Amino acid sequence: MLTYGDIKVEKPKLRIIDDVTFQAAQVRRNRNREMASRNRTKGRYLMASHLRCVCGRAMCGRKKQNGRYEYYYCAGVSLPRHLQDCHEPNTRADAIEGQIWDWLSGLLTEPATLTTALERLATRALDDLAPAPDRLVAVINETQRIERRIPVWVNQYADAGRTELDALRGEVRRAEERLTALATERADLERQIAQAAVTPAQLQDSTALAAQLREYIPNADYDAKRYVLDRLGIRCRLRRTEAGDVWADVTANLPGQVASTALQISLPATPGRCCDSRPAPRTPGGRSG
């Protein structure tokens, strides 16, 4: 696509990268823009570039009333008015930063809390694939049953007439095909079950990382907190329930040598109470402006 002012011309032959690379570059460019907006922000916002709005856009920090209040607001606000499609209220910065920091410091300073969280994660992962262990037992049983039948059919070859022999050979061929399919399914199920479990190695890696980060917790200043958040790849996404409450779904990544472990928690988010930059949706008795 070539652009001259308002005129856009398709020139497929001039294309130098494929669609996948182009899309990846767009993702990277958006990410850079979000990181840059965090750097441009005059205040220092802990959750900048770690926080996403209900609509999926990044949220940026902003001061209100001469710096008395700090909020995170959706990046969609800076779109031209006719393109604005997100009407989520601002989020109080002190509330969400405090909750996330409290959760993280508890996780990092109390080894028992981390272990419990990891164990809960493992249980939940196994619950998610609840049918898998049962299916694995069924697959193993069927495999053993077929493996016992094949020699019986083969032994009958000697006494069989031509028609019977064809039928027996057909049975054996189908049984062997079934065994191949069962072996593939078995390997797949075993891999799923192994991945769901939190291994001793992962537990060890997570505990080691927590021990490293623990020393940043007492009297942590902005830079120390940012470092901890970055090391854990904290991602927080706001979510609105059907009842209208807003929750913050937080994910912490515990990188390990074998695999990383994602810990998740949902915390209630506190909406901005005053001077929202956009009119709130009109609700009876609701505040706006």
Ligand SMILES: [Zn+2]
């Ligand atoms: Zn939004």
